[in-house]
Amino acid sequence: MKISYLVQILFAGTTPVNALSIRQAASKQATVNIAKSTGKAAFQASGWIYGFPDNGIEADTSIPENFIRDVKFIGSRAGGAQTPTRGWIEGYKSYVPRLNSTISNYHTTRKYGGTFILLVHDLWGADGGKIPLYPGDNGNWTETDNFLRQVAKDLRAFNMLEGLVIDIWNEPDITAFWDRPWNQYLQYYVHAHKLLRKELPEASFSGPSMAASPSLSNTKWQTWLSTVSGNATVPNIYSWHQIGAWEREPDTTVPDFNTLKNKHNLPDLPIDINEYAAKDEQNPGTSVYYIAQLERHNLRGLRANWGSTTALHDGLADLVAKDANKKYFPNGEWQLYKYYASMVGDRLATSASTDLLFDVFATKSSNGVKVIAGTRNTKAQYTLQVSGLTALGLPQSGSVKVRTFQFDWAGDAGAVGAPKDLGISNLAYTADKALITVNPATASTAYAFEIAGSI
Structure with a gap:
């Protein structure tokens, strides 16, 4: 399954059509700020x-x-x-x-x-x-x-x-x-x-x-x-x-x-x-x-x-x-x-979507950034804004590699293997931020994004 079927990458606004899409998505947008740490990862929910x-x-x-x-x-x-x-x-x-x-x-x-x-x-x-x-x-x-x-x-x-x-x-x-x-x-x-x-x-x-x-x-x-x-x-x-x-x-x-x-x-x-x-x-x-x-x-x-x-x-x-x-x-x-448990390093500043139904957790280490994203039992399209890409040693504008994983659900007693690797995409961005539109396969599906940099 190609990444584009489940996760769309949006440029950070280059045409009127894209700008309109971004404005419409803003009310259902979660954020990650790579430039802002909130402390060391401690696996608080485990x-x-x-x-x-x-x-x-x-x-x-x-x-x-x-x-x-x-x-x-x-x-x-x-x-x-x-x-x-x-x-x-x-x-x-x-x-x-x-x-x-x-x-x-x-x-x-x-x-x-x-x-x-x-x-x-x-x-x-x-x-x-x-x-x-x-x-x-x-x-x-x-x-x-x-x-x-x-x-x-x-x-x-x-x-x-x-x-x-x-x-x-x-x-x-x-x-x-x-x-x-x-x-x-x-x-x-x-x-x-x-x-x-x-x-x-x-x-x-x-x-x-x-x-x-x-x-x-x-x-x-x-x-x-x-x-x-x-x-x-x-x-x-x-x-x-x-x-x-x-x-x-x-x-x-x-x-x-x-x-x-x-x-x-x-x-x-x-x-x-x-x-x-x-x-x-x-x-x-x-x-x-x-x-x-x-x-x-x-x-x-x-x-x-x-x-x-x-x-x-x-x-x-x-x-x-x-x-x-x-x-x-x-x-x-x-x-x-x-x-x-693999999300080591520094926790990053995040915010949930304004409807409080989509949220993200992110960390940064020497290997780059890891982000997990999921909804609260909701199958709907949301946007993830990733800012502060320069903190990864990247320029203000350009492209960055993003690997995506999908976590499936088959019930309490349903055996599920390692997350599906949906591949690597080159994500174009401008003004030190990028947008990823997440359209989950089901209301129970979660995703992980791994963002590489020059750190």
């Missing part, structure tokens, strides 16, 4: 929630190492959810199997150099559905304190404090995970934070891990921020979920969060998007979209995991699957994340 098989209390070895190392894995998040026992709410003996699962996942995560985020609510047993007891019921904190002290004791006993972040409760803003009054959650957060800080002063904490991303009108966000500000219980890491178009995207939620944070005189701290992408958003094109958003705002991101029971504890959050012989193989998303 984490996931659960996804590792349990192996007693030892690291798992069943998934071949290359599937984890090749995507530059950065971290996971777990706490024994959906294992056969219910957790602390049914007693210590029911808690232990969830603890063992957590210990195994911790060791697997650390084996690959990742940060492990502990899901306290899963150890308690609040992993969806009705449960008989929540922390602080009827104003009684005795059971909560016994639980939290046991967790702290076990974390220390099993040497789990290195590379650990304690997530005080997950999705407290929805009844599936907190079926009690909001004020009771706020009391629990302060209570748990202070107790665990005392028991584990060297530990890091994250919160509030809400299902809803920050917005100026969200009263739960406002009251949580007010509560932590007034009770000296600010976490080390702010956290929330970014799942689905209904929760917008970091380009809009991060500014809202900063407004709310500043209103309550809270400090600037790292942010975890500790679950990202709805199930129907997990494909190469939309994964690029999330990668671009996370990287632009310097957010650590963990892919959401939509598996249940044993499937939750396998498959690296649907990056790999197993064939009839139980042998693991990669799908199209894994291929995209593997390419993303």
Whole structure:
């Protein structure tokens, strides 16, 4: 398949017809500025929630190492959810199997150099559905304190404090995970934070891990921020979920969060998007979209995991699957994340299209520039403007070689090989910028562009 069938190269405006096309495309245009760095590449989006098989209390070895190392894995998040026992709410003996699962996942995560985020609510047993007891019921904190002290004791006993972040409760803003009054959650957060800080002063904490991303009108966000500000219980890491178009995207939620944070005189701290992408958003094109958003705002991101029971504890959050012989193989998303892991060097300044449905991530190294581009589940034509070509040692006008790759998608369990090499094109440009029009083959397709220079 020739490159011109899928990716059109537009000159940077030499005729009235071309100029008109460019003006019409501007509202659906993403940008890359090769001359502006935003820091070193750190593979911020290469984490996931659960996804590792349990192996007693030892690291798992069943998934071949290359599937984890090749995507530059950065971290996971777990706490024994959906294992056969219910957790602390049914007693210590029911808690232990969830603890063992957590210990195994911790060791697997650390084996690959990742940060492990502990899901306290899963150890308690609040992993969806009705449960008989929540922390602080009827104003009684005795059971909560016994639980939290046991967790702290076990974390220390099993040497789990290195590379650990304690997530005080997950999705407290929805009844599936907190079926009690909001004020009771706020009391629990302060209570748990202070107790665990005392028991584990060297530990890091994250919160509030809400299902809803920050917005100026969200009263739960406002009251949580007010509560932590007034009770000296600010976490080390702010956290929330970014799942689905209904929760917008970091380009809009991060500014809202900063407004709310500043209103309550809270400090600037790292942010975890500790679950990202709805199930129907997990494909190469939309994964690029999330990668671009996370990287632009310097957010650590963990892919959401939509598996249940044993499937939750396998498959690296649907990056790999197993064939009839139980042998693991990669799908199209894994291929995209593997390419993303090759994007070393400096991150480049980018912007999304104004309709916020097309986005790009780019890096520059001694080998040139790499750009990945994708839409948010949208099959429509968009324009990519690449400026600052002189930063590659190129003249203000001329031509540059661009190699294009295509990332296909055949579903979670669809085996997909390396991206298709669509060949090299000579891209003409003027005024230190070039335009590439991207017309994706499907709403799930992603592309990579490699731009050579004289650096």
